[in-house]
Amino acid sequence: MKTPVDRFRFRPYQRPAAGWGALRSVAHAWLDSRQPFKNLRAMLQTNQHGGFDCPGCAWGEAPQEGRIRFCENGAKAVNWEASGRGVDRAFFARHSVDDLAAHDDYWLEYQGRLVEPMFLDGTSDHYRPISWDEAFALIARHLKSLDSPDQAAFYTSGRASNEAAFLYQLFARAFGTNNLPDCSNMCHEASGVALKQSIGTGKGTVTYDDFAKAEAIFVIGQNPGTNHPRMLEPLREAVARGAQVVVLNPLRERGLERFQAPQDPVQMLTGGESPMNTAYLRPALGGDMAAIRGIAKFLLRWQAEAEDRGREEEGPLDRAFIAEHCAGFDDYRATVDATTWAEISAFSGLEKDALERAAHIFCRSNATIICWAMGITQHRHSVATIQEITNLQLMRGQIGRPGAGLCPVRGHSNVQGDRTMGINDRPPPQLLDALESRFGFTVPRKPGYNVVQAIEAMVAGNIKVFIGLGGNFAQATPDSGRTHRGLRNCELSVQISTKLNRSHLVTGKKALILPCLGRSDVDVQSAGPQAVTVEDSFSMVHASYGQLKPLSREMRSEPAIVAGIAQATLGDTPVPWCTLTEDYRRIRALIGDVIPGFEHFEEKLQQPGGFYLQNPAGQRRWHTDSGKANFVSHSLPAPLPPEVLEKIGRKGARKADLVLQTLRSHDQYNTTVYGLDDRYRGVKGERHVLFAHLEDIRRLGFADRDRVDIVSLWSDEVERRVVGFTLIAFDIPRGQAAAYYPEANPLVPLESYGVGSFTPTSKYIAIRLEPSSAPQRIV
Ligand SMILES: Nc1nc2c(c(=O)[nH]1)N[C@H]1C(S)=C(S)[C@@H](COP(=O)(O)OP(=O)(O)OC[C@H]3O[C@@H](n4cnc5c(=O)[nH]c(N)nc54)[C@H](O)[C@@H]3O)O[C@H]1N2
Ligand SMILES: Nc1nc2c(c(=O)[nH]1)N[C@H]1C(S)=C(S)[C@@H](COP(=O)(O)OP(=O)(O)OC[C@H]3O[C@@H](n4cnc5c(=O)[nH]c(N)nc54)[C@H](O)[C@@H]3O)O[C@H]1N2
Numbered sequence: 001m002k003t004p005v006d007r008f009r010f011r012p013y014q015r016p017a018a019g020w021g022a023l024r025s026v027a028h029a030w031l032d033s034r035q036p037f038k039n040l041r042a043m044l045q046t047n048q049h050g051g052f053d054c055p056g057c058a059w060g061e062a063p064q065e066g067r068i069r070f071c072e073n074g075a076k077a078v079n080w081e082a083s084g085r086g087v088d089r090a091f092f093a094r095h096s097v098d099d100l101a102a103h104d105d106y107w108l109e110y111q112g113r114l115v116e117p118m119f120l121d122g123t124s125d126h127y128r129p130i131s132w133d134e135a136f137a138l139i140a141r142h143l144k145s146l147d148s149p150d151q152a153a154f155y156t157s158g159r160a161s162n163e164a165a166f167l168y169q170l171f172a173r174a175f176g177t178n179n180l181p182d183c184s185n186m187c188h189e190a191s192g193v194a195l196k197q198s199i200g201t202g203k204g205t206v207t208y209d210d211f212a213k214a215e216a217i218f219v220i221g222q223n224p225g226t227n228h229p230r231m232l233e234p235l236r237e238a239v240a241r242g243a244q245v246v247v248l249n250p251l252r253e254r255g256l257e258r259f260q261a262p263q264d265p266v267q268m269l270t271g272g273e274s275p276m277n278t279a280y281l282r283p284a285l286g287g288d289m290a291a292i293r294g295i296a297k298f299l300l301r302w303q304a305e306a307e308d309r310g311r312e313e314e315g316p317l318d319r320a321f322i323a324e325h326c327a328g329f330d331d332y333r334a335t336v337d338a339t340t341w342a343e344i345s346a347f348s349g350l351e352k353d354a355l356e357r358a359a360h361i362f363c364r365s366n367a368t369i370i371c372w373a374m375g376i377t378q379h380r381h382s383v384a385t386i387q388e389i390t391n392l393q394l395m396r397g398q399i400g401r402p403g404a405g406l407c408p409v410r411g412h413s414n415v416q417g418d419r420t421m422g423i424n425d426r427p428p429p430q431l432l433d434a435l436e437s438r439f440g441f442t443v444p445r446k447p448g449y450n451v452v453q454a455i456e457a458m459v460a461g462n463i464k465v466f467i468g469l470g471g472n473f474a475q476a477t478p479d480s481g482r483t484h485r486g487l488r489n490c491e492l493s494v495q496i497s498t499k500l501n502r503s504h505l506v507t508g509k510k511a512l513i514l515p516c517l518g519r520s521d522v523d524v525q526s527a528g529p530q531a532v533t534v535e536d537s538f539s540m541v542h543a544s545y546g547q548l549k550p551l552s553r554e555m556r557s558e559p560a561i562v563a564g565i566a567q568a569t570l571g572d573t574p575v576p577w578c579t580l581t582e583d584y585r586r587i588r589a590l591i592g593d594v595i596p597g598f599e600h601f602e603e604k605l606q607q608p609g610g611f612y613l614q615n616p617a618g619q620r621r622w623h624t625d626s627g628k629a630n631f632v633s634h635s636l637p638a639p640l641p642p643e644v645l646e647k648i649g650r651k652g653a654r655k656a657d658l659v660l661q662t663l664r665s666h667d668q669y670n671t672t673v674y675g676l677d678d679r680y681r682g683v684k685g686e687r688h689v690l691f692a693h694l695e696d697i698r699r700l701g702f703a704d705r706d707r708v709d710i711v712s713l714w715s716d717e718v719e720r721r722v723v724g725f726t727l728i729a730f731d732i733p734r735g736q737a738a739a740y741y742p743e744a745n746p747l748v749p750l751e752s753y754g755v756g757s758f759t760p761t762s763k764y765i766a767i768r769l770e771p772s773s774a775p776q777r778i779v
């Protein structure tokens, strides 16, 4: 038996990202799958034409073929899914729910694939087997006994295929509700909300090819070395051909500093490495909007100087583009003028000359891409920040031309496709109209619950049935204490899952586990092996064919499970559900009837690499209220709501010690924990760590490696606390701290969400530290 202190090691990692470290890690994941020979084939089929789409992230692939098109973390995702271990009835007979709940997330998923439907009947503490038909009938009974369809919530995680997602939303709406919360609510929701208002489409405007044409790429609030490793190659190429790569990130993320390409034998054998950026700015948490505002201020100043010289055309602004395509520029210019440098420095945490350098780079580039991810979206003012990014691009006409545009880098491999298919708690009227006219039923028009509202409704007892199409609702959501209470209030919770997780243990009074096929599994229906389709971050839609024989015959595909539930609940209305899933081409025909861009779906899928869903903004067509691309003006907002600032600022009140962001380690996929190491940050064997600056640690009366409890501050009286975290003195800006998600999720108050997006503010939590109350854990 070792104590955590024995397991835990911290030593800054000296090597470049990827390289041999990545190869070793792939080999470990592969051998640990218990079926290495089978999985080698699977790995080689990852992202290939005729193969399957990597179940990892939503980054796209170059159109041309390559032998190896997976990264270290894609290999982990595939091997984790394609595990030879199974969780069966004997396992559940051995372990009660309480017993399982005592294990950590790593252990739970490590037990292997769920292989048969299981039922927790509310009288026993053990799951027991149940037949598929009985499970479907039970769900139907519960759904039909509700007072209102709005007492059910249908959650989706972004791995679900287009086919599964389309059927699922059709079912929810035919049942009578828009309660379709999804993981996107916690992820890129703000990008969709902001971009829709600014440029009329909620998706990114660039394609994969644009990266090779860009003269500058800004990477803001994103850690691609871990979360989108296939992005490192285009970034490396960009730097190598003399383009600028500007990073905004408070942490020095190794993948954005140095990279050793595993597919470059010379670099691998000579220990070579490539630089990954040409400028690295380390802002305050939530400070990016002010940083962009600072860059915008330089642009306006240089433009004014050029105009004073009578040489308007030498200024950085694209006057013709603004005149022809944009609305709201004068207001925006006034807003920028009214923002002082003192405000910009205070909010951004950056020096004026660092912003001036970034502004110079921005102005010299005639083709600029701006990428962003969770460091931008998980803030209170994320919508405003993304609109500020858009404003900046509009000033130089950097949307709708080669090598330029906006690039929200999506998370889950099909999260973008799920939205396209109608997984949306606030569905656009066009979608509802199309469903209504195609299927001939009255669709619900009332907006549904998003994730935060669904939790509030559960806590209030207003949701009785919760169904999760994938994901881990109990663990991925904020304010775990309250969320868990909410889940327990439900009469029935149903999880359609590949692997055991916390959401199977924090349940409604009754609970079902419905084991499904994953992306790598062959999916055979009566018409033969089936393909499903997905959409990547660049709006490319392509087919995915599972490759591996499923571990058990009792698993069903996601479309088949959704159809089974729908058939039991609604019979053959409005569609013969179970007939549709005999051959997924039938589902795709319906998608083609309803969703714009999917006409002739089947034919278009035959193209290698799939087909591109047009992006109107990318072609300078603006589907906004004004018919133009809108400059949207916001004054710089405070990162916390006034009532919280007031409470923290009150006399005698304990002030915040630090501001916390929650992030991903290199060894996890969201709540799926592959291992306890975070290679690039130098952490081994422990996830309950808190990164902070040594001087902050000392200022607060602690020493490096002390164990602390973390308490978050909010305007209510709820105590939110996590215990037993080891402090690590780290290269992080003063005043900031970082801890891993989901361990830190109990600290995120449910009411702390983005204005207009409802996204929990997982990257900005005011905290204070206390000496640890936790006994030394024995592991
Ligand atoms: N291997 C792996 N791949 C994944 C995932 C995974 O868990 N594992 N998750 C998938 C999903 S669903 C998603 S959404 C994406 C997530 O991809 P990322 O957004 O890269 O994920 P995070 O770990 O949350 O990293 C956030 C980054 O933003 C920085 N940051 C935090 N706050 C701020 C801020 O205020 N300003 C700036 N400029 N930077 C900030 C952090 O230092 C960190 O580098 O990855 C997807 N891909
Ligand atoms: N504090 C904090 N909280 C966060 C975040 C953060 O940065 N900080 N990030 C947020 C983000 S960006 C996201 S996207 C959410 C993620 O939230 P979710 O998408 O709900 O969570 P995951 O951890 O991705 O879900 C993992 C589970 O999905 C199931 N699964 C895996 N593959 C499949 C499949 O193919 N089909 C089905 N049906 N099930 C499958 C497995 O059972 C696995 O246990 O979390 C959010 N929560």
Ligand SMILES: [Mo]
Pocket (backbone or CB within 6 Å): 183, 186, 187, 188, 410, 411, 412
């Ligand atoms: Mo995400």
